[in-house]
Amino acid sequence: MAIAEEKPQQSEGKVWGFLKHPFRQITQSSPSSSSYSSSQQNHFQQSQSQSTSNNPQGEGSNSHSKNSSVSSVARSFFPTRRRLRLDPASKLYFPYEPGKQVRSAIRIKNTSKSHVAFKFQTTAPKCCFMRPPGAILAPGESLIATVFKFVEHPESNEKPIEQKSKVKFKIMSLKVKGPVDYVPELFDEQKDQVALEQILRVVFLDVEHPVPVLEKLKRMLAEAEAELEARKKPPEDNGPKIIGEGLVIDEWKERRERYLARQQVEGVDSA
Secondary structure (H helix, E strand, O other): OHHHHHHHHHHHHHHHHHHHHHHHHHHHHHHHHHHHHHHHHHHHHHHHHHHHHHOOOHHHHHHHHHHHHHHHHHHHHOOOOOOEEEEOOOEEEEEOOOOOEEEEEEEEEEOOOOOEEEEEEEOOOOOEEEEOOEEEEOOOOEEEEEEEEEOOOOOOOOOHHHOOOOOEEEEEEEEOOOOOOOOOHHHHHOHHHOEEEEEEEEEEEOOOOOOHHHHHHHHHHHHHHHHHHHHHOOOOOOOOEEEOOOEEEOHHHHHHHHHHHHHHHHHHHHO
């Protein structure tokens, strides 16, 4: 009986020894796996350090690009410094006379320290035009521009004076170098330097009920006509007169010619 009991114990020991053997191998191989993982980690750290050493300015360039983009966005929130002062500031007043061409006026002054070119733009070029359509102003110089518009008849469901015009005007400005001749192509050549000064809205005035704005408009139109006539007059020239192909006539020459003519007449009479 004792022998029968000992045999199962030996078999059980063999089974447990067989089962324990693989676990022993696993525990023995675990240091090698851990050493392999640590070598991988060291290799990753070395490659990362090499990449950073090859591109030491990568982080700086990225931060610089981010800062530049942020500064450009910040600048977009600031309003553009205007070069011109307008009077009226944001409106064009027209007398309301349906079926007629009426006029408005606006004073434009250069408030910057350099020469500035300006030009008008409108959403209705067929029924509106400006005089002058553009010009170059010296620092502190101003002029009165006249705007012409045809007033259409009101619709049946609208009161005459309450008619709203969809026409809008826009004034653009451009800084130029010195006193140059104005040409519209200046704005096409330097599009990135062009600034929007103001969008002007049309306002109609009742001519049967005079208001201070209407009286001011009449005075500005009269000044604009006076300025136009002054520009049409040729500049006064106190020097010698130039006639034809550069023939110069002065007072001494005229006297000499008259003297020679009298001498010839006296010589013929004496003969």
